[in-house]
Amino acid sequence: MESRLRRSTDSSSIEEIERGDIRVLPQGSVEIVPPPVLVNTAPWRFVLGFGSLALVDIGMHAAAGAAAARVGADLNKATTTTLVIQMGALAGATKAAMTAFREIVGLSSVNVVFRILLMLLTSSFGVCALLVTEVGNIVLGETPKQLIVAAVVAAVPLIFEMVRNIQPVQDQEGKTEYYRWVYAIFLIAADALGGYVFARMAANQDMPISNFHAACSAGAVFGTLTWISRAMTGIVAMIQVTRDDGRHSNVFGVYELVQPDPIVVTEEEYLAMQRGIMTVLMSFFGSWPKMMRRYLSCLTCCCGCCFACCGMKGELEEMRQEMEEMERENREDMQDVGFQLAEQMMPAIRSN
Structure with a gap:
């Protein structure tokens, strides 16, 4: 299901993008073609x-x-x-x-x-x-x-x-x-x-x-x-x-792929949809390291008790520093993942 995003030359030019089921109408509106639905x-x-x-x-x-x-x-x-x-x-x-x-x-x-x-x-x-x-x-x-x-x-x-x-x-x-x-x-x-x-x-x-x-x-x-x-x-x-x-x-019914009617929105509405999805995904993937930090904190607490009993405080401090460094790296990586997913779900409109 490959389609292109185009705009006529009588309006502001827009680059052709190969991904997504979207094309721009001459009037400046965006027509979103939903994928086929199994009915x-x-x-x-x-x-x-x-x-x-x-x-x-x-x-x-x-x-x-x-x-x-x-x-x-x-x-x-x-x-x-x-x-x-x-x-x-x-x-x-x-x-x-x-x-x-x-x-x-x-x-x-x-x-x-x-x-x-x-x-x-x-x-x-x-x-x-x-x-x-x-x-x-x-x-x-x-x-x-x-x-x-x-x-x-x-x-x-x-x-x-x-x-x-x-x-x-x-x-x-x-x-x-x-x-x-x-x-x-x-x-x-x-x-x-x-x-x-x-x-x-x-x-x-x-x-x-x-x-x-x-x-x-x-x-x-x-x-x-x-x-x-x-x-x-x-x-x-x-x-x-x-x-x-x-x-x-089959015994549950007769299934076929049905193409829904296209949805026409303005460019501003489409860009708002794209920004909304991008914000949600980046927020979700950005919060993932925080959840991991809480889990690792509990794990560190348990391990700390064991290490303290064994006299291994140096190993505990080294583990804590490695976890903090891992959290910083994961925060940036996961936000990038959210941005990439948002681009795939809502193809970007890029103007010349």
């Missing part, structure tokens, strides 16, 4: 496709939870009641529904604070604590604190369970390369470890709920079925057909 021309397919895959995922997670509860009960030599199966299915379906809801919210423009809170709630720590509380309140009437602590600790190996996207991210040309479901096979081992950690932590707090072998096996069963769910939805999401007119079609 879904069949949005109804997104609603249908995403909803169908989300329902399949929730159903598979419910089955995985029920199967894991059945295996755990059998290996603990306990009676597999209807309540046990229902609680397993409820936990699995709740987990899948939360990840789907998080993805839907991520596709929309929501408040940053709400987005951060949602990310914390739908992390493995929030989900594990929520599921244990949900099941504990239904079965026991009140969830013991020991089980919540065990769930939070077990959330560490279960982090990858919450790394889930039903719709793969497309590149600028509308193509999809989605192979995350292949790596999800490691969920089998991670979930087995999570079940073991949960049972171990509960036992350490004098509240044994399962033998370790049963908890590990139940986690492995859950991880196996959830991986199958990810494989099924991932393969369907990867199916893509390229039409003769260059459009790409």
